Amino acid sequence: MTPTEPMHPQDEDRLDEAITRFSLVIRAMGQRQSQMELRLAELYQVTFIAFIVVVASISFLTIILSRQVPEVSSAISAMNRQVASIADDMDRMQRNVQGIDHDMRSLSVVIAEVDRIQGGVGAMSDDVQALAQTVAGMDASVSAMQLHLTDMRQSFELMEQNIGRMGADVNHMSEPMRLFNWMNPLR
DSSP states (O other): OOTTSOOOHHHHHHHHHHHHHHHHHHHHHHHHHHHHHHHHHHHHHHHHHHHHHHHHHHHHHHHHHHHHHHHHHHHHHHHHHHHHHHHHHHHHHHHHHHHHHHHHHTHHHHHHHHHHHHHHHHHHHHHHHHHHHHHHHHHHHHHHHHHHHHHHHHHHHHHHHHHHHHHHHHHHHTHHHHHHHHHOTTO
């Protein structure tokens, strides 16, 4: 067919039908395009809202963390100090255990010395018992001496009384001589 030749009515109907179909296809494509654009716009909005929620959540968590960082930092510092103190205590304990170990090594010498001292104490115990017996004997001697001293004291008291009487007798007997002495011009 040439462009100037008239079309058959069947061809025209087919052409009209093809154009109608083509126009339906184009409309369907347009509607699909519009639906896809709407879905894409909704997806962008949902994505943007989700992004805002995520950013807000991260910001909120960042604010919470920034407020808790000093507390966490001070807690970590305190924990570090406590761990250092524990390490120092462990060092001291290790030195003490080493000292105890060293002292335990010399314990056999100490035990031998204690055994020797115990033997000496046993000998001293015998000596102390002998000394106690001697002191008991001395107590008896001191008691006897005390009795003798009491007797001597009583004898001295009697002697003193006798001497006192003798003095009175001498005074009485010397009275004439005193009178004579009083009369003596040479005195």
